[in-house]
């Protein structure tokens with residue numbers, strides 16, 4: 123399957139760090155976010171131009187809270203969004219992972235991705251998303267995952283489609299109208 127080389131997820135041997143899994147793909151290591159990632163996370167989440175179809179950019183304190191929120195998710199849920207590290211260079215090139223959320227009062231697990239602009243178009247979001255999709259269905263045993271994407275965000279919609287997700291319906295999420303992409307374990 124694509125670029126996925128999910129260490130030992132199927133045998134239940136996925137390494138865990140800081141309460142969350144560490145996943146490996148052909149090019150990437152997906153590992154828990156740490157506070158010392160802030161110098162790399164903050165410019166990514168402050169990139170107004172790159173994030174215009176995602177939402178309001180975050181200042182440095184907002185990025186620190188982003189890391190903090192995900193570290194809280196690791197404690198509570200055992201997973202959250204992770205740092206996307208390109209192993210060859212050691213660069214933090216993005217952020218991708220699963221979060222528990224409510225979509226119009228219904229509990230869902232959402233798979234999301236942000237890649238630093240200089241790394242766009244190299245299949246990184248898809249490769250990271252594939253690893254999390256496999257983790258969601260194979261290790262967590264979830265029945266379904268969703269991705270909440272604004273209609274105009276064609277690159278993100280394409281990533282969802284490459285992962286095998288389909289547009290299910292429009293839904294409000296975080297007060298914004300979104301397209302809800304979804305995928306079931308058996309699909």
Ligand SMILES: CC(C)(COP(=O)(O)OP(=O)(O)OC[C@H]1O[C@@H](n2cnc3c(N)ncnc32)[C@H](O)[C@@H]1OP(=O)(O)O)[C@@H](O)C(=O)NCCC(=O)NCCS
Nearest residue numbers: 176235236237242243244245246247248271276277278280
């Ligand atoms: C969306 C995002 C994560 C994609 O990251 P990426 O690593 O470049 O994604 P990939 O290379 O795996 O795949 C991108 C796909 O979108 C396609 N694409 C890019 N721009 C596109 C556009 N304007 N219209 C249609 N397709 C587009 C690419 O051609 C590629 O598809 P292909 O492999 O069939 O050629 C990245 O653009 C990003 O971080 N954007 C800002 C944050 C964001 O919007 N996150 C998603 C929130 S829902």
